[in-house]
Amino acid sequence: MPAVKHVTAPTDQELIDFVLHEAxxxxxxxxxxxxxxxxxxxxxxxxLEWGQxxxxxxxxxxxxxxxxxxxxxxxxxxxxxxxxxxRSRCHHLLQTPQxxxxxxAGNEYVxxxxxxxxxxxxxxxxxxxxxxxxxxxxxDGKLKIKMKRVDIVNCDAAFGNIQLFM
Amino acid sequence: xxxxxxxxxxxxxxxxxxxxxxxDVYIDDEVFQLEMEHLFANTWVYVGHESQVPNEGxxxxxxxxxxxxxxxxxxxxxxxxxxxxxxxxGTRITTETCGNxxxxxxxPYHAWTFRTDGTLRQIPLAKGYEKAGLQDSHAAEGMNPVRxxxxxxxxxxxxxxxxxxxxxxxxxxxxxxxxxxxxxxPAGKLQVAGGVFRYMHNCNWKMLVENQTDTCHxxxxxxSSAGTAxxxxxxxxxxxxxxxxxxxxxxxxAPYDFFEQMGIRVWPNGHGHTGxxxxxxxxxSAIPDYFDKMVAAYGEQRxxxxxxxxxxxxxxxxxxxxxxxxxxxxxxxxxxxxxTLVESWTFRLVDAPDLLLERTLMYNRLINAPTSVVGHxxxxxxxxxxxxxxxxxxxxxxxxRLYDPAEGTDVTAETNGTTxxxxxxxxxxxxxxxxxxx
Numbered sequence: 385m386p387a388v389k390h391v392t393a394p395t396d397q398e399l400i401d402f403v404l405h406e407a408x409x410x411x412x413x414x415x416x417x418x419x420x421x422x423x424x425x426x427x428x429x430x431x432l433e434w435g436q437x438x439x440x441x442x443x444x445x446x447x448x449x450x451x452x453x454x455x456x457x458x459x460x461x462x463x464x465x466x467x468x469x470x471r472s473r474c475h476h477l478l479q480t481p482q483x484x485x486x487x488x489a490g491n492e493y494v495x496x497x498x499x500x501x502x503x504x505x506x507x508x509x510x511x512x513x514x515x516x517x518x519x520x521x522x523x524d525g526k527l528k529i530k531m532k533r534v535d536i537v538n539c540d541a542a543f544g545n546i547q548l549f550m
Numbered sequence: 551x552x553x554x555x556x557x558x559x560x561x562x563x564x565x566x567x568x569x570x571x572x573x574d575v576y577i578d579d580e581v582f583q584l585e586m587e588h589l590f591a592n593t594w595v596y597v598g599h600e601s602q603v604p605n606e607g608x609x610x611x612x613x614x615x616x617x618x619x620x621x622x623x624x625x626x627x628x629x630x631x632x633x634x635x636x637x638x639x640g641t642r643i644t645t646e647t648c649g650n651x652x653x654x655x656x657x658p659y660h661a662w663t664f665r666t667d668g669t670l671r672q673i674p675l676a677k678g679y680e681k682a683g684l685q686d687s688h689a690a691e692g693m694n695p696v697r698x699x700x701x702x703x704x705x706x707x708x709x710x711x712x713x714x715x716x717x718x719x720x721x722x723x724x725x726x727x728x729x730x731x732x733x734x735x736p737a738g739k740l741q742v743a744g745g746v747f748r749y750m751h752n753c754n755w756k757m758l759v760e761n762q763t764d765t766c767h768x769x770x771x772x773x774s775s776a777g778t779a780x781x782x783x784x785x786x787x788x789x790x791x792x793x794x795x796x797x798x799x800x801x802x803x804a805p806y807d808f809f810e811q812m813g814i815r816v817w818p819n820g821h822g823h824t825g826x827x828x829x830x831x832x833x834x835s836a837i838p839d840y841f842d843k844m845v846a847a848y849g850e851q852r853x854x855x856x857x858x859x860x861x862x863x864x865x866x867x868x869x870x871x872x873x874x875x876x877x878x879x880x881x882x883x884x885x886x887x888x889x890t891l892v893e894s895w896t897f898r899l900v901d902a903p904d905l906l907l908e909r910t911l912m913y914n915r916l917i918n919a920p921t922s923v924v925g926h927x928x929x930x931x932x933x934x935x936x937x938x939x940x941x942x943x944x945x946x947x948x949x950x951r952l953y954d955p956a957e958g959t960d961v962t963a964e965t966n967g968t969t970x971x972x973x974x975x976x977x978x979x980x981x982x983x984x985x986x987x988x
Contacts, residue, residue: 430921432745440908443745443896445921452795452916455779459923465774467930542748542891543920545929 393488394520394527400481402527403495403518407476410549415457418549422450423521423528430534430550445539445546456549467547472505474548481518492530493520501550513537514550555580559985566981569950569974573939576754576947582887584984589868590615591710592983593819594720596870596881597621599897600629600704601741607652607666611644613883614708618642619696621706624666625653631696631708632668636660637689655693668693703732704740713987715819723962724821727864731874733856735899736847740877743898744911748891749920753932755869755882755890756976761928762863762871762880763824763972765809766951768802771931775923776802794835798913801830802924812862812967818960820867820979822972826964829862831875837905847901865972867979877910880918888936894918949973 394402402421409418422428429439430446439447448456459465477500485494497516502509519531534550555561555578562584565572574581595614598621602610609622611634618634620643634642636657643655643664654671655664663671670692673679684690698709700717705728707717714720732740751758761767768776779799783792801808813826825831844853864872869882877897882890896910917924939947952969959978965971 432747432919441744441904441911443747443911443919444915445919447915451782451793455775455782455799456923458782459774459778462774462778464777466771467774467926540745540748542750544750544752545926546921547926 393486394493394522396483396486398527399483399493399495399520402520403481403497403516404478406518406529406532407478407499411474411476413473415460415549419450419453419457421527421529422453422532423523423530424450426450426529427531428453428534428549429531430536430539432539434535434539445536446534460547467545470505472503472547474504475502476500476550477502478516484517491521493527494518495520499550503546503548505545505547510544510546512546512550516550553580555584557988559988562984562988563981566977567946568955569953570946570948571977573945573947575977575980576756576936577887577939579887582754582884585884586615586617588984588987589980590884592714592986593868594698594700594707594709594714594717595868596866596879597631597699597706597708599740599742599895600701600706602648603629605650607650608648609644609651609655609666610648611642611646614696614710615884617710619708620644622651622666629699629701629706630667631699631706633694633696635693636662637670637692637694638662643693664693668695703728711987714983720819721821721866722817722819724817724823724864724866727823727861727872727874730856730859730861731872731877731897733848734844734874734877735902736843737900738847739900740897741900742895743907744896744914746896747894747914747919749894749918749925749929751890751892751929751932752888753890753929753936754887755884756980757932757935758880758882758890758892759865759867759869759871759976760949760973761932762865763814763822764970765812765814765824765968766806767931768809768830769805771927772802772924775927776800792835794909794912795916797834798909798916799924801833804830806968809967813964814967814969814972815962815964816972816975817962819982820976821865822975823861823864824967824972825860825862826967829860829875831862831873832860834909837903837909839903840906843901843903865976867976868983876913877906878914878918892918949977 406421428446428448432443432445436442460468479498481495481497484496495518499514499516501512501514514534514536517533520527521530565575598610598612603621603623606623606625609620611620620632620634622630624630636643639659641657641659643657645658661674665671696708700707776799779796780803783796812828814824815826816822860875872879879895881893885891894914896914898907916922949970952966
């Protein structure tokens with residue numbers, strides 16, 4: 385997707401394209417570019433609890449700022465990252481994102497996207513069903529992620545390793 | 551190939567040598583079955599914390615070994631532990647993991663009801679049993695209570711068999727690690743809080759227990775995660791305040807010297823801990839207002855003594871680890887020889903600032919979650935070991951680091967923090983409690 389410079393508010397289609405592009409960057413493991421989609425204070429949140437409201441005094445599977453996301457991405461490149469020898473791969477199957485909120489005055493746009501996510505390594509393949517909620521803002525003329533929240537349908541189940549990004 | 555070990559205490563004992571253990575303790579299905587029948591029945595196994603069942607009728611369902619049990623607050627206010635099956639057809643009584651059952655349990659299959667001490671209360675259409683000799687049957691026993699239950703400062707343990715030592719004798723001085731965790735609350739009280747991570751491991755449960763006092767692995771296995779965290783933080787602008795997350799990750803990369811000097815203490819019956827003198831938890835930033843609250847509760851001298859104790863990991867043999875300084879426990883639940891469910895529970899220190907719980911939860915998320923990069927590092931090596939142990943050419947696992955032929959069994963001692971004495975201590979206890987009832 386060409387980087388769209390927003391002088392006016394993004395259209396619904398541009399919001400949808402952004403979410404689809406975001407998943408594509410993960411699936412193609414262009415993770416440095418993916419990280420660039422986050423605002424400087426952006427957060428990736430994966431709750432542990434069904435309908436969770438509190439990210440800090442209730443446990444989350446992930447609640448990561450850009451520093452923690454950077455550590456993850458750099459780790460995946462590491463020569464001594466043995467849990468990634470061989471590497472994991474992943475695949476997103478998204479429904480068309482729905483626009484839940486357009487607040488042009490407040491510069492806040494929220495999309496909701498049901499998805500199936502597959503993560504695979506060696507002969508093992510795991511399927512997760514989830515909903516992604518993106519809270520987006522236009523910063524310096526570009527859409528950025530303020531919050532990506534991923535609610536896994538069985539968020540409280542016993543999981544094995546989840547090593548990439550839903 | 552079953553029945554190499556059943557009824558053969560000598561064969562079981564021969565799996566444990568002074569400095570090595572046979573691979574069958576990790577990969578043999580019969581040994582696993584015997585662990586469930588003997589080891590997990592003859593020892594005091596952690597059930598849960600009383601704060602999970604604060605009110606009468608509150609219950610929590612879990613397992614001891616592979617057997618379903620439940621913990622319930624009885625109408626007399628005490629915490630009871632019951633075998634979680636209906637005496638009628640075997641149906642597990644609780645449908646939810648936890649909840650409130652009111653004054654009695656009701657089986658979802660035929661509506662037999664039981665008081666919260668397990669006794670049989672009522673059977674629908676009871677006249678059908680008039681000539682059935684019900685009063686002499688197992689069914690009349692109701693839900694069998696676990697006979698040996700002990701609540702230590704809120705931590706509830708159960709022992710299924712009559713043999714084996716009493717609670718105080720079994721744990722002895724190791725209970726000081728629980729004391730320190732509880733004393734860190736200005737109110738002297740803990741509450742389970744935040745939620746539990748449930749992380750499935752395709753490896754034997756003992757690999758996890760051994761890892762807790764394995765101080766020669768962090769700087770190797772966790773170079774990928776903690777090492778990367780340190781490197782990424784090096785790019786931070788000068789003078790930036792070190793975030794809590796970096797404070798948590800960085801000590802995993804401490805040099806061997808740090809771990810050698812932290813010390814390990816072993817206790818009888820397989821218990822022991824790392825971090826006699828210091829630990830990876832020693833240099834966290836102070837939490838505002840916390841020390842003042844501790845001084846108000848305990849006086850300055852006592853408050854300092856409590857907070858200066860920075861034990862790292864304490865093993866309560868067979869399958870519990872606790873971290874007093876960050877109020878976190880991990881329970882290694884055996885599922886099969888090749889499968890273990892790791893539960894990581896967190897606690898609120900009652901009357902302490904919320905920021906402590908926030909740090910506890912961050913630690914748990916960064917280190918113990920299925921999404922944790924540190925967890926990924928560890929699980930990778932466990933699973934490789936579970937696989938590698940299939941090699942016939944060498945059937946032994948070495949636990950000989952810093953072995954001393956004079957070290958003895960069931961002693962209390964403090965020693966170099968990189969010793970594998972605590973692993974040997976666990977296996978000596980394993981041998982004892984496996985064969986105690988054979």
